[in-house]
Amino acid sequence: MSRMHAERRPTRKGSSFPWYAAAAWERIPRLIHGFSGRLSDQAAALSGLSATELPLHTLTQVHGNALRVVGPDTSVAERPRADGMLSAAAGRLLGIVTADCVPVLMVAPRQRVVAALHAGWRGTAKDICGRAIRALKTDWDVSPADLLVALGPSIGGCCYEVGRDIGENLCRQVGPRGRLAWRQEGNVSTSACGDTGFLDLRLVNRLRCEQLGVPPQHIQHVGPCTFCSGVALSSYRRDGSRAGRQLSVIGWDRE
Numbered sequence: 001m002s003r004m005h006a007e008r009r010p011t012r013k014g015s016s017f018p019w020y021a022a023a024a025w026e027r028i029p030r031l032i033h034g035f036s037g038r039l040s041d042q043a044a045a046l047s048g049l050s051a052t053e054l055p056l057h058t059l060t061q062v063h064g065n066a067l068r069v070v071g072p073d074t075s076v077a078e079r080p081r082a083d084g085m086l087s088a089a090a091g092r093l094l095g096i097v098t099a100d101c102v103p104v105l106m107v108a109p110r111q112r113v114v115a116a117l118h119a120g121w122r123g124t125a126k127d128i129c130g131r132a133i134r135a136l137k138t139d140w141d142v143s144p145a146d147l148l149v150a151l152g153p154s155i156g157g158c159c160y161e162v163g164r165d166i167g168e169n170l171c172r173q174v175g176p177r178g179r180l181a182w183r184q185e186g187n188v189s190t191s192a193c194g195d196t197g198f199l200d201l202r203l204v205n206r207l208r209c210e211q212l213g214v215p216p217q218h219i220q221h222v223g224p225c226t227f228c229s230g231v232a233l234s235s236y237r238r239d240g241s242r243a244g245r246q247l248s249v250i251g252w253d254r255e
C-alpha cells in the first residue's frame, strides 16, 4: 500500500486517515490526488474534505456515462447527474464516491487536464472510460498515448460474482483479452438465472483504456479489493446499506 505524501493529502492535517496514491503521480507538479480508505458515510467524506481550502466538486452519480467539465466558475453546489468530470482549472478538486465500483482517475500532465470517473458495471457497459478518453482528445488534444490512468480500490475478480450475461457482455466489449477478466465458476445454485461467474471490473476498464491507445505501463491498479480487504475499505456487496463509502479525488493545486 502506498500512502500519499502528507503535504499532498487533501484532508485535515493530522488525520490518520489512509489515502492510496498512484505511484509516481506525486512527482507531477501541483497535482493533488488520492483514493480514500473507508469513510463512514458520504457526508463524512464531504466534511472531511471541507477542511481543505480547495473546493470539491461532486456528482449525483447515476451509473451512466455523462461527463461534465468543471471550469474556474463552476459552482460546487451544482452536483449534476453524471458519472464523470473533466477539468483543467487550477484550485479545483474532482471527487467520485464509490463502495465497490471502480473509481477511475486520469491525468494528462502536459495539457494539465484531469478526469475522475465512476465505473460500475453499468457505467463500464456504457463505456465511460472511452467517452472520457475521446473527450480529452477532442476538447484538449490529449493523445491517449500521453494519458496516465489509475484504477482505485474496487471489488475484485476474487469476489465480484455477477450473472453470466453481464460478465460476458462486458468482457466481449474489450476484445479477445476480455476473457482474462471473466471466471466462469459461480455458485449456480444461488443465481437467479442459474449461471454466474466472477468479473474483474478493473481489468475490463484497463483493457478498454489500452484498446483506445493508453500504453499499458501508463495504467495502474491502486489499492486492494474492497470486498475481501477487511474493514479498511467499504464494500456495498459485503455490508449492504450499512456500507460506508470511499472518496477518490484529483485536481490541480492553485498556481
Ligand SMILES: [Zn+2]
Residues within 6 Å of the ligand: 155, 156, 157, 158, 159, 160, 225, 226, 227, 228, 229
Ligand atoms: Zn476480493
